[in-house]
Amino acid sequence: MSDITAQSHHHIDVREFHPRAHAAIHNPKIRQNFRKAMDGLMAKRKAAFEGWDLETLRDLGANIRLKALSNLPDLLEQLEQKLTENGIKVHWAVDGDEACRIVRDICMARDAKTVIKGKSMVSEEMELNHYLQDQGIEALESDLGEYIVQLADETPSHIIMPAIHKNTGEISELMHEKTGTDLSNDVEYLTASARQQLREKFMNADVGVSGVNFAVAETGTLCLVENEGNGRMTTTVPPCHIAVTGIEKVVPSLEDVSALLALLTRSATGQHITTYFNMISSPRKGEELDGPEEVHVVLVDNGRSSIYQDDELLDTLRCIRCGACMNHCPVYTRVGGHTYGTTYPGPIGKILMPHLIGLDEGRHLPTASSLCGACGEVCPVKIPIPDLLVRLRQESVDGDRLHPAKVRGHGAKRSTGEALIWKGWAWMHASPGIYRLGTGVAAKFRALQPSKAGAWTDYRTAPKLAAKTLHQRMKERGQ
Amino acid sequence: MSSRNIILQRLRNRTGGELTAPECDFSVLKRPDWSTAERIELFEKMIESVHGEVHHCTSDSWIERLAEVLNTRGARNLMVPNEHAIGQAIKASERTDLPELLLYDEPIESWQLHLFNEVDASITSTRGGIAETGSLILWPTPDEPRLMSLVPPVHIAVLNASEIYTTFHEAMLAQNWAAGMPTNALLISGPSKTADIEQTLAYGVHGPKELIILVIE
Numbered sequence: 001m002s003d004i005t006a007q008s009h010h011h012i013d014v015r016e017f018h019p020r021a022h023a024a025i026h027n028p029k030i031r032q033n034f035r036k037a038m039d040g041l042m043a044k045r046k047a048a049f050e051g052w053d054l055e056t057l058r059d060l061g062a063n064i065r066l067k068a069l070s071n072l073p074d075l076l077e078q079l080e081q082k083l084t085e086n087g088i089k090v091h092w093a094v095d096g097d098e099a100c101r102i103v104r105d106i107c108m109a110r111d112a113k114t115v116i117k118g119k120s121m122v123s124e125e126m127e128l129n130h131y132l133q134d135q136g137i138e139a140l141e142s143d144l145g146e147y148i149v150q151l152a153d154e155t156p157s158h159i160i161m162p163a164i165h166k167n168t169g170e171i172s173e174l175m176h177e178k179t180g181t182d183l184s185n186d187v188e189y190l191t192a193s194a195r196q197q198l199r200e201k202f203m204n205a206d207v208g209v210s211g212v213n214f215a216v217a218e219t220g221t222l223c224l225v226e227n228e229g230n231g232r233m234t235t236t237v238p239p240c241h242i243a244v245t246g247i248e249k250v251v252p253s254l255e256d257v258s259a260l261l262a263l264l265t266r267s268a269t270g271q272h273i274t275t276y277f278n279m280i281s282s283p284r285k286g287e288e289l290d291g292p293e294e295v296h297v298v299l300v301d302n303g304r305s306s307i308y309q310d311d312e313l314l315d316t317l318r319c320i321r322c323g324a325c326m327n328h329c330p331v332y333t334r335v336g337g338h339t340y341g342t343t344y345p346g347p348i349g350k351i352l353m354p355h356l357i358g359l360d361e362g363r364h365l366p367t368a369s370s371l372c373g374a375c376g377e378v379c380p381v382k383i384p385i386p387d388l389l390v391r392l393r394q395e396s397v398d399g400d401r402l403h404p405a406k407v408r409g410h411g412a413k414r415s416t417g418e419a420l421i422w423k424g425w426a427w428m429h430a431s432p433g434i435y436r437l438g439t440g441v442a443a444k445f446r447a448l449q450p451s452k453a454g455a456w457t458d459y460r461t462a463p464k465l466a467a468k469t470l471h472q473r474m475k476e477r478g479q
Numbered sequence: 480m481s482s483r484n485i486i487l488q489r490l491r492n493r494t495g496g497e498l499t500a501p502e503c504d505f506s507v508l509k510r511p512d513w514s515t516a517e518r519i520e521l522f523e524k525m526i527e528s529v530h531g532e533v534h535h536c537t538s539d540s541w542i543e544r545l546a547e548v549l550n551t552r553g554a555r556n557l558m559v560p561n562e563h564a565i566g567q568a569i570k571a572s573e574r575t576d577l578p579e580l581l582l583y584d585e586p587i588e589s590w591q592l593h594l595f596n597e598v599d600a601s602i603t604s605t606r607g608g609i610a611e612t613g614s615l616i617l618w619p620t621p622d623e624p625r626l627m628s629l630v631p632p633v634h635i636a637v638l639n640a641s642e643i644y645t646t647f648h649e650a651m652l653a654q655n656w657a658a659g660m661p662t663n664a665l666l667i668s669g670p671s672k673t674a675d676i677e678q679t680l681a682y683g684v685h686g687p688k689e690l691i692i693l694v695i696e
């Protein structure tokens with residue numbers, strides 16, 4: 001039986017963040033698995049950037065992403081034109097459902113029954129696997145971590161390392177139960193078994209589905225970053241390759257890719273580069289002896305064009321999905337990826353998911369942060385994540401009268417009582433006489449102060465009012 | 480309206496202020512002018528750190544080294560390019576200590592099972608290397624197809640020392656990649672690996688278990 005923090009896809013209520021967090025915090029196995037992994041990743045990232053002028057490199061990363069976004073519609077058209085010239089078919093999807101239907105239609109046109117998948121977070125967003133399964137098409141993950149997560153009927157708990165919540169023993173048991181491998185803590189053996197099982201699948205798959213890390217407009221090139229070789233298999237062995245990608249992944253030139261790649265792999269896993277950097281620009285041509293005869297790209301919007309409307313929220317779209325923000329997040333490290341109940345967990349999830357599922361559904365996400373700022377400090381493209389969290393918190397209570405809230409489902413957390421209290425607070429602070437009177441009275445009657453203050457005091461002691469106000473003390477000192 | 484036009488229109492009619500593209504200064508990627516020897520040294524250090532195996536050879540000695548590498552591994556066969564000078568030289572050497580030579584001369588569909596199960600090693604050319612990350616540049620061709628460097632458990636790559644660039648940025652500019660990309664281009668840095676099981680490194684997960692680089696100086 002799986003525990004509450006590792007639920008399967010079905011019926012996850014994003015709003016149940018608190019009970020999941022509570023369970024995760026009291027689950028020593030989850031705590032250990034994440035702590036160990038995140039400590040390692042942080043140290044590796046630090047070492048990988050040694051000798052670099054990291055601030056300048058991050059500035060470059062941020063500028064490249066901003067340059068791309070500032071010209072997004074034109075770049076997408078250029079990309080479409082180049083890809084088409086190269087023989088790659090381009091599709092556009094307003095949301096995940098439409099993207100799923102496009103993939104299904106391509107499969108049906110080829111009478112495809114089995115799909116092998118490389119790692120793709122956008123396909124997780126689309127819940128493509130379940131959709132295809134419902135349509136009678138088998139979809140099998142080939143990235144080892146994703147494969148494990150799929151065997152367990154779970155979702156990834158980390159965007160780079162999907163099975164990070166499990167330790168070797170748990171994986172061994174899972175593989176034993178589902179695929180008949182021997183029980184063993186030998187990672188080499190487990191890996192070799194998965195290699196054997198999946199090689200068969202690669203050979204028999206009718207379609208390969210992958211994600212995209214960067215799509216280059218100038219040459220019409222799809223870039224994929226990976227270590228295992230499953231991405232290369234997925235995009236080379238089956239006769240048809242479908243790449244799904246968010247519309248924000250486009251960059252103007254290959255030169256831009258060289259800088260983003262330098263940031264991506266070092267930020268993600270502390271690798272100077274991944275084993276494979278796979279650049280695909282066309283289906284199999286005339287004389288060539290392998291590679292798919294058909295290549296498709298599905299450009300998925302799914303909320304991104306809404307984020308694009310607002311100057312501040314736009315920064316969210318700079319993300320290159322490195323996962324560094326979660327690796328460095330004290331909240332993520334303690335509660336683990338599944339607690340969030342969303343496709344993207346951790347800081348990036350907290351600023352991205354409210355746009356995809358609505359701020360009503362995702363109301364707890366922006367508050368699941370201590371605003372310590374670590375995420376913003378490590379983000380390779382300098383997304384001001386803490387500022388965006390504050391912005392979303394405001395939007396969730398409609399708290400900024402000067403700037404009307406824009407995110408779907410805004411105001412879901414607004415309570416009239418709380419709004420009234422803050423109104424009174426503002427009024428009191430705007431008039432010195434009343435402020436003095438108010439704090440003076442509060443100090444006098446401090447004995448009546450309740451020791452419990454809702455959820456705040458579940459894990460904290462309530463602050464005690466001082467016997468004298470600061471103003472009174474200053475007066476006594478004759479100042 | 481088509482989804483394409485809905486999306487593009489939404490992006491074009493954005494409600495926020497005018498967006499301007501910032502200047503992008505790539506000089507942070509530049510490295511000092513290293514000598515060939517320094518580049519070789521760094522390349523070797525980096526690719527060995529990710530489990531690549533480097534052999535220094537000359538244009539006279541590399542086939543002998545190749546034979547040694549294959550023999551110590553007990554390889555039953557070696558897949559070679561048919562037309563590339565590498566394949567030509569191996570075939571012309573007529574060495575008896577080389578295993579059976581195989582060619583990738585038919586579309587994959589007709590012999591996929593054989594490639595996946597029977598080929599022990601392959602040798603390919605490279606279009607250069609990258610010192611900073613310890614990477615090989617490969618542009619597969621009909622003579623050296625994409626799966627040649629992926630499916631056999633041992634991949635041997637021939638790299639000319641004079642073609643080791645300092646950075647990826649430098650290599651793509653020097654080779655003018657922007658002018659046009661092939662069907663598939665690759666950077667390969669070490670054998671296939673995973674850390675998906677509790678961050679423990681394991682090699683040869685889907686691709687080669689070993690990557691051997693013959694550096695021709």
Ligand code: SF4
Pocket residue numbers: 267318319320321322323324325326347348375378379380381382383
């Ligand atoms: S927000 Fe920044 S740190 Fe987080 S995944 Fe995206 S690029 Fe990486």
